[in-house]
Amino acid sequence: MQTTFVAICYVATFGGIGLLTAAMMRRARQLADKVPPEDRPWT
Amino acid sequence: MSRSVSGGPTSTTFSRALGLATLIGLIWFVAFGLFFSPDDEVQGKGVRILYIHVPTAWLAYLAFLVTAAASAAYMWKRTRSLTWDRIAGASAEVGVLFMGITLLTGSLWGRLSWGTYWVWDSRVTTTTFLFITYVGYLAVRNLGGSHHQRAKRSAIIALLAVLEIPLVHFSVTWWRPLHQGESVASGKLSGLMLFSFFVGMIVFTMLYVWLVLHRQRMLAMEDALDDRGLEDALAARRSEAIDAGATR
Amino acid sequence: MAAKDLRIELRSRIVLNQVVPFALVVLVMFGFALDDDAVLSRVAPGLIWLATMFSLLIVVQRAFAVETADGALDALQVAGVRPSGIFLGKTAALVVQLIVLQIVAVALAVLLYQPASGSTGERLRLDLPGLALLAVTLLAATCGLAFVGTIYGGLAAGATGRETLLPLLLLPVAAPVLIGATRATQASLHVGGTSMREGWAWVALLVTFATVFGIGGSLAFGSLMDDQ
Numbered sequence: 118m119q120t121t122f123v124a125i126c127y128v129a130t131f132g133g134i135g136l137l138t139a140a141m142m143r144r145a146r147q148l149a150d151k152v153p154p155e156d157r158p159w160t
Numbered sequence: 161m162s163r164s165v166s167g168g169p170t171s172t173t174f175s176r177a178l179g180l181a182t183l184i185g186l187i188w189f190v191a192f193g194l195f196f197s198p199d200d201e202v203q204g205k206g207v208r209i210l211y212i213h214v215p216t217a218w219l220a221y222l223a224f225l226v227t228a229a230a231s232a233a234y235m236w237k238r239t240r241s242l243t244w245d246r247i248a249g250a251s252a253e254v255g256v257l258f259m260g261i262t263l264l265t266g267s268l269w270g271r272l273s274w275g276t277y278w279v280w281d282s283r284v285t286t287t288t289f290l291f292i293t294y295v296g297y298l299a300v301r302n303l304g305g306s307h308h309q310r311a312k313r314s315a316i317i318a319l320l321a322v323l324e325i326p327l328v329h330f331s332v333t334w335w336r337p338l339h340q341g342e343s344v345a346s347g348k349l350s351g352l353m354l355f356s357f358f359v360g361m362i363v364f365t366m367l368y369v370w371l372v373l374h375r376q377r378m379l380a381m382e383d384a385l386d387d388r389g390l391e392d393a394l395a396a397r398r399s400e401a402i403d404a405g406a407t408r
Numbered sequence: 409m410a411a412k413d414l415r416i417e418l419r420s421r422i423v424l425n426q427v428v429p430f431a432l433v434v435l436v437m438f439g440f441a442l443d444d445d446a447v448l449s450r451v452a453p454g455l456i457w458l459a460t461m462f463s464l465l466i467v468v469q470r471a472f473a474v475e476t477a478d479g480a481l482d483a484l485q486v487a488g489v490r491p492s493g494i495f496l497g498k499t500a501a502l503v504v505q506l507i508v509l510q511i512v513a514v515a516l517a518v519l520l521y522q523p524a525s526g527s528t529g530e531r532l533r534l535d536l537p538g539l540a541l542l543a544v545t546l547l548a549a550t551c552g553l554a555f556v557g558t559i560y561g562g563l564a565a566g567a568t569g570r571e572t573l574l575p576l577l578l579l580p581v582a583a584p585v586l587i588g589a590t591r592a593t594q595a596s597l598h599v600g601g602t603s604m605r606e607g608w609a610w611v612a613l614l615v616t617f618a619t620v621f622g623i624g625g626s627l628a629f630g631s632l633m634d635d636q
Contacts, residue, residue, distance in 0.1 A: 126212055126213075126268055127194065130265070133261070134261075146169060151385055296573070316563075316632060320581070320628065324584075331584035331588055
């Protein structure tokens with residue numbers, strides 16, 4: 118049981134963070150297509 | 161539209177460097193957390209869950225502090241800027257994520273160590289309370305209205321939450337004091353275990369900063385898009401009016 | 409301000425006609441759900457305050473529905489009334505309404521559940537010190553609930569999609585009151601193994617809570633009202 122739980126934790130944590138990051142990046146690209154560079158003062 | 165070779169539209173040299181460092185750190189962390197560090201004498205493999213649980217808990221609390229501080233920065237007239245509002249929002253989102261991980265890993269670890277998935281002690285209850293408060297804060301952020309209305313409203317909620325948290329902490333601690341057998345440090349921590357904790361703290365902190373940075377920039381783009389949308393709608397309305405006038 | 413709200417209340421008697429019966433319904437529902445006399449008598453103090461919290465939601469929403477219906481809040485602000493004044497006025501009206509509700513709720517709960525100590529089965533005991541503690545508890549808790557109710561009620565009032573936010577925001581914030589008031593009530597009725605001294609300590613917490621949100625609310629209310 119220990120191994121299972123440890124595995125669940127690591128998979129859920131990094132899988133979850135990875136999925137959310139990917140979703141965020143995808144959305145960011147969609148936004149970037151509509152937003153001209155001057156509205157992005159960090160570039 | 162130019163795309164950078166690596167990274168996306170919210171990347172800068174700094175964030176790319178940070179992202180790379182974070183990724184390397186994560187691999188290192190998993191290697192040590194899962195493989196190179198030894199099992200605990202008492203807890204066995206269960207201690208590996210703590211390598212995630214402890215850092216995410218600290219960071220969730222840090223994220224909350226950042227949200228509160230950024231909210232205060234927004235409310236203070238001299239430093240009022242929507243950037244603070246967006247940092248507050250981004251930090252809260254990442255905080256909710258980390259807090260969810262904390263609660264999940266904590267529950268599973270608890271099942272392994274104490275036999276129960278849940279315990280009504282002061283630490284767990286306060287953390288859960290903070291989680292609910294965050295969720296409420298994020299809900300308030302989505303109420304609509306102008307960016308500044310959103311910012312002011314959310315800032316007030318965040319600052320009220322800062323007032324609440326000590327009250328909740330004290331009442332819950334008097335209500336259910338921490339039982340002795342439930343402290344995290346059970347027995348000795350070997351060198352490699354301490355190291356894994358250390359790596360975990362650093363890596364998750366970098367991850368937090370990276371996530372908030374990108375999310376905050378994303379929110380800036382969304383706000384800019386909103387503003388443009390409004391301008392376009394107004395311009396369209398104006399040109400309609402002009403056309404209507406011209407064809408009369 | 410408070411007088412205006414109370415006058416509206418007296419005329420419509422919503423609290424008396426609807427909220428108090430709602431509290432009664434809630435207390436009876438607890439009886440159905442918790443289907444066990446021993447359990448009920450043990451948790452009676454907590455149930456009183458749970459019923460109070462649920463009723464609080466209704467009373468607060470009503471208090472602000474009255475305002476937004478005819479834009480009265482805006483009118484008051486334009487007229488130059490200070491936001492902290494509006495805040496304290498609305499709170500005072502809430503306190504009065506809630507106290508009435510509470511007294512009824514406590515009486516009903518004692519009747520329906522016959523509170524007793526879990527460990528010893530000892531029935532509740534009413535004595536003067538206990539009643540004094542109970543009275544102060546009611547007052548302190550009600551003030552605290554009224555303050556946070558007004559703050560978050562003000563936030564959640566207005567456009568649709570907002571009112572449903574009130575429970576999510578308000579109930580967690582009121583958690584310390586729930587905890588403290590329950591323990592203090594136990595102590596005042598001499599059940600549940602909570603000593604009088606502990607009871608008064610919890611009252612101190614309730615008073616702190618009320619003070620914090622009384623001050624916080626007075627400061628924040630103006631900003632909250634600005635963007636209705």
